[in-house]
Amino acid sequence: MRLNDAVFGILLIVFAIAEIAYTRTFPSLHGQAYGPDLFPIIIGVGFLITGAILTVQGLAQRAAQPLLDLGPWADDRRNVVSFALVLLALLFYILASDWLGFVLTAFIIMVVLLKSFGSGLITAVVVAALTTLGVQALFARVLLVPLPWGLLQPVAW
Amino acid sequence: MDVVLQAIGLVLDPYVLAVMLGAALFGLFVGAIPGLTATMATALLVPVTFFMDPVPAIAAIVTATAMAIFAGDIPGALLRIPGTPASAAYCDESYAMTAQGKAELALGTCLVTSVIGGLMGSVVLAVTARALAEVAIQFSSFEYFWLACLGLSCAVIISTGSTLKGFVSLLIGLFIATIGIDITAGYPRFTFGSVELMGGVSFIPAMIGMFAVSEVLRYVASTHERKPLTQQRIGNPFRGLGPVLRRYKLNILRGGVLGTAIGILPGAGADIAAWISYAVSKRFSKEPEKFGTGHVEGLVDAGAANNAGLSGAWVPALVFGIPGDSITAIVIGVLYMKGMNPGPTVFLAQPELIYAVFVAFFVANLALVPLGFMTIRLSRQILHVPRRVLMPIILLFCIVGSFAINNTVFGVTVMLVLGVMAYLMEENGFPVAPTILGIVLGPMLEDNFMSSMIKADGNLLGFFSRPIAAGLGIVLILIWLVPLLGMLRGRRPAPAE
Numbered sequence: 210m211r212l213n214d215a216v217f218g219i220l221l222i223v224f225a226i227a228e229i230a231y232t233r234t235f236p237s238l239h240g241q242a243y244g245p246d247l248f249p250i251i252i253g254v255g256f257l258i259t260g261a262i263l264t265v266q267g268l269a270q271r272a273a274q275p276l277l278d279l280g281p282w283a284d285d286r287r288n289v290v291s292f293a294l295v296l297l298a299l300l301f302y303i304l305a306s307d308w309l310g311f312v313l314t315a316f317i318i319m320v321v322l323l324k325s326f327g328s329g330l331i332t333a334v335v336v337a338a339l340t341t342l343g344v345q346a347l348f349a350r351v352l353l354v355p356l357p358w359g360l361l362q363p364v365a366w
Numbered sequence: 367m368d369v370v371l372q373a374i375g376l377v378l379d380p381y382v383l384a385v386m387l388g389a390a391l392f393g394l395f396v397g398a399i400p401g402l403t404a405t406m407a408t409a410l411l412v413p414v415t416f417f418m419d420p421v422p423a424i425a426a427i428v429t430a431t432a433m434a435i436f437a438g439d440i441p442g443a444l445l446r447i448p449g450t451p452a453s454a455a456y457c458d459e460s461y462a463m464t465a466q467g468k469a470e471l472a473l474g475t476c477l478v479t480s481v482i483g484g485l486m487g488s489v490v491l492a493v494t495a496r497a498l499a500e501v502a503i504q505f506s507s508f509e510y511f512w513l514a515c516l517g518l519s520c521a522v523i524i525s526t527g528s529t530l531k532g533f534v535s536l537l538i539g540l541f542i543a544t545i546g547i548d549i550t551a552g553y554p555r556f557t558f559g560s561v562e563l564m565g566g567v568s569f570i571p572a573m574i575g576m577f578a579v580s581e582v583l584r585y586v587a588s589t590h591e592r593k594p595l596t597q598q599r600i601g602n603p604f605r606g607l608g609p610v611l612r613r614y615k616l617n618i619l620r621g622g623v624l625g626t627a628i629g630i631l632p633g634a635g636a637d638i639a640a641w642i643s644y645a646v647s648k649r650f651s652k653e654p655e656k657f658g659t660g661h662v663e664g665l666v667d668a669g670a671a672n673n674a675g676l677s678g679a680w681v682p683a684l685v686f687g688i689p690g691d692s693i694t695a696i697v698i699g700v701l702y703m704k705g706m707n708p709g710p711t712v713f714l715a716q717p718e719l720i721y722a723v724f725v726a727f728f729v730a731n732l733a734l735v736p737l738g739f740m741t742i743r744l745s746r747q748i749l750h751v752p753r754r755v756l757m758p759i760i761l762l763f764c765i766v767g768s769f770a771i772n773n774t775v776f777g778v779t780v781m782l783v784l785g786v787m788a789y790l791m792e793e794n795g796f797p798v799a800p801t802i803l804g805i806v807l808g809p810m811l812e813d814n815f816m817s818s819m820i821k822a823d824g825n826l827l828g829f830f831s832r833p834i835a836a837g838l839g840i841v842l843i844l845i846w847l848v849p850l851l852g853m854l855r856g857r858r859p860a861p862a863e
Contacts, residue, residue: 354773
């Protein structure tokens with residue numbers, strides 16, 4: 210997924226302006242010209258300068274480099290779906306793991322991803338179950354990480 | 367001497383050795399699978415080592431990376447796909463050898479030169495680190511400020527691709543480092559009221575996102591075609607190796623020395639060491655016309671260089687707390703979390719731990735001989751492990767690893783955001799290594815800058831008031847002036863076209 214440099218340049222400039230404006234709310238240290246806002250401002254100025262150069266370079270290459278070029282992989286629907294599924298799987302874990310619990314969430318994510326990457330249903334279910342239980346054993350039992358049980362709390366092992 | 371014996375005792379403990387063996391098998395496997403890098407091996411190991419004592423934790427990382435850098439040569443030779451970026455420099459050459467039926471010789475050469483290069487780098491590390499630490503102990507915040515600047519500048523200038531994009535990448539890292547409670551005034555910056563962000567962007571989830579999740583995304587967003595193995599049976603890789611090693615012994619030495627030196631430079635690691643060594647080998651070869659046609663000479667140089675570079679990168683990391691490459695950047699983050707702040711004081715306070723790192727390097731490189739041999743024999747099986755099954759498993763490890771550090775799902779959010787960011791950056795030619803260096807060095811840079819400013823009462827000339835500081839400052843200014851002048855000179859004729 211390639212974007213024209215100018216897109217990044219403009220993004221950096223907008224971000225830098227917002228960032229520098231926000232540092233104005235930082236308190237200044239008593240009797241000192243430099244406080245917690247100094248470093249963020251230096252970084253912001255750096256973003257402004259590099260952003261400007263990238264914008265100019267990107268506009269100059271506009272003919273050769275379109276604003277957005279998805280690349281050959283995007284022609285295949287299945288690739289696009291898999292890409293979206295990876296991101297959705299992570300979002301799903303963030304939102305649901307507390308309620309569903311680690312074992313169920315991880316199992317669902319694994320089956321869906323294995324299936325969409327091209328494994329058969331039985332392979333997907335078996336690999337998902339083994340990995341989920343293995344990871345659960347390693348992290349929760351051996352390393353004592355409090356992975357959430359969620360819905361499975363009553364049968365927690 | 368007492369300390370050395372103590373260190374040997376620390377490493378030769380059965381538990382530590384078992385951890386190292388596990389890490390070695392993991393590193394060999396990850397390195398041999400195309401698309402999974404040595405940095406990714408480190409990123410996936412860290413959540414597990416987080417729960418260990420410092421010695422097994424560091425030994426695990428040392429072993430896994432040394433193995434992964436060698437194992438990256440295997441798919442390079444058999445499939446013409448480098449297993450890690452450090453093998454990319456010579457994978458055409460080794461594949462050409464395989465096409466001539468000399469896969470065993472190519473892999474055997476890579477293995478033995480890797481071991482020798484790794485041992486050479488370890489010797490340099492053990493000898494120079496102590497001596498440098500004695501100099502470094504006298505450094506004040508002025509010197510550390512300049513050193514941090516030097517490290518970051520090298521990362522930008524040496525990094526692959528455009529210097530401008532490397533600089534943007536560095537700024538992104540420095541910005542991420544400013545998030546959270548600021549060191550001098552204790553004011554929460556860019557947290558927008560989030561309690562989770564008060565302590566800053568958590569380092570391990572950030573790094574798992576940048577080096578592991580981004581790889582999974584790249585795998586999904588690529589068109590996969592399977593390449594058939596050209597040579598089905600892999601015989602004894604040590605057969606016929608003697609004459610090659612005798613003939614090119616000076617190349618091994620040159621590769622090892624060059625690799626270590628490049629590794630020591632902040633920001634340049636094993637992959638750049640391999641590219642430069644291969645180029646040097648071709649330039650000074652008596653038969654440069656044979657390069658690229660399946661000639662073993664370049665493999666000797668570059669194979670030694672990338673493993674030497676790996677050890678070299680630990681020199682600035684242990685002595686100054688300035689990472690030599692993205693792997694040591696992760697290591698520094700781990701050391702800080704273990705309360706073992708890298709820098710010259712570690713050599714005084716816990717010398718046995720530092721020596722244990724050296725011992726681990728020697729043990730790991732020696733263990734590479736039998737384990738590497740075994741991996742070469744098993745390479746056909748390893749290369750047949752389907753990546754469509756591996757990638758979801760890796761993603762699950764990423765999730766749990768990010769969660770485990772602070773036991774909050776916020777870590778997974780950090781991982782997701784930085785993973786997508788790193789994927790977009792790499793796709794568009796922004797190198798990721800400067801970002802991770804910025805995240806690690808940002809607090810050190812700002813802290814030393816602010817305390818220097820307070821000491822010098824706001825006078826910028828104070829940064830040049832001590833001889834070493836002044837020297838470092840001038841070197842830094844020169845480093846930046848040279849490419850800028852080059853850019854100006856290079857740009858002038860452009861409009862005439």
